[in-house]
Amino acid sequence: MQIAPPDFDRMFGALADATRRDIVRRAIVGEEGVAELAEHYPMSFAAVQKHIAILERAGMVTKERIGRRKVVRANLERLRVARRLLDQYEELWRGRVARMTALVTDDTKEQNR
């Protein structure tokens, strides 16, 4: 049995905002710096900087120095972890539904006997 590290909540909290999700989406390509990212949103540079800081603290993005620029890059491993949690829960219910189906199918077989 494993207990979730506390930063799972921080991770999902960081993703709970539409602007931050969009930043992550752009950061997957990982070509833009903070200033370039800020141009996409109708808000101040400081506000975008704040969003990026929240994502950084949650480990969802990192800033990487490339020459004179600081490029914002998504942490793909983190994104996969978030997705995987829901995938596992899906598996749990798929297993249950398959067993339910087997039970319902059993009666049909008995009726046909």
Place this chain on the structure above:
Amino acid sequence: MTVTAVRKNPEKLTMTLDAEFDASPERVWQLWADPRQLERWWGPPTYPATVTAHDLRSGGLVEYHMTGPEGNQSHGYWEIVDVDAPHRIVFRDGFANEDGTPSSDMPINEVRVMISEVGGQTRMSIESIFPSAAAMEQVIAMGMEEGLREAVGQIDAILAGDVTSPTAR
């Protein structure tokens, strides 16, 4: 085909799964309303569930434990929020201590089950809402253990010939 759709929202921590059964809504309802039927699908084959209390009324409790291969048991309960037979059941799914009392340090997730007739088939929609990602992780860890792989294997055998087996994705 049994599971027809799965919608996941990682930001809102919800998962909705739709399944269709070639049976009446009343028959599908029995999977939930008959404790002996419930025991046959709630836990994976290596962690079968034993239902010890089953009061399917608003405010009622369903109590169960799952027994592992080494005889280890994990206890759980449902606190029934709302029931409308044979169409709707809403419950809070929680873990319990060995004496059956609710465990306060374990997460609770709310599950909403809707059963309806669609074109001569029965659609069952299950929506799960987690209070936090940590809670979701814990429920997954408790509910799956190592039994899952085996369950999937058994299911594959049952559904042999069905192209949409649970592992094919």
